[in-house]
Amino acid sequence: MTIKTGLMAAALLMLAGCNAPSQHAAVETCKADNQMQQTTLYFGLNRPAGAQITGNEWQQFVDQDVTPRFRDGLTVFDARGQWLGNDGKVAREPSKALMLIHGKDAQSEKNIEALRGIYKSRFAQESVMRVDQPVCVQF
Structure with a gap:
């Protein structure tokens, strides 16, 4: 065995013992x-009839419906949804993502589900995607 091969084998053996830290380890x-909990909601901006939800309509939803339920703050960012439709064509939709950091409690859960329901009803949407994960928050 050459020195180069031996060093390579030793490096591979050492790397085999390395594990990437999991997210749970950070929370633990x-x-x-x-x-805390991080919930990100994804809101499509296309209406079924083809018109888009306007910037003013979106901001009114955030100001009147979201902020009163999450007074400690929130983050909104632009997103672009994309998927392959049943017809085999690529579909795209401009979207908004709403990130909420909150406690894991019944009131937060109720508020999040209320927002999803309000948006779907007001803007004739089929769904609002929700992604939850535990986070460690420091200010």
């Missing part, structure tokens, strides 16, 4: 006061 080492 997080102080109890810093443990």
Whole structure:
């Protein structure tokens, strides 16, 4: 075995013992006061009839419906949804993503589901995607 081959084998053996830290490990080492939930909601901006939800309509929804339910703050960012339709064609939709950091409690859950329902009803949407994950938050 050459020195180069031996070094390569040793490096591979050392790397085999390395694990990437999981997200749960970060939350498990997080102080109890810093443990929160992150919920990101994805809102499509196309209406079934073809017109888009306007910037003013979106902002009114955030100001009148979201902010009163999440007074401590929120983050909104632009997104672009894309998928392959049943007809085999690529479909795209401009979207908004709403990130909420909150406690894992019944009131937050109720507020999030209320927002999803309001948006679907007001803007004739089929769904509002929701993604939840535990996070460790420090200010």
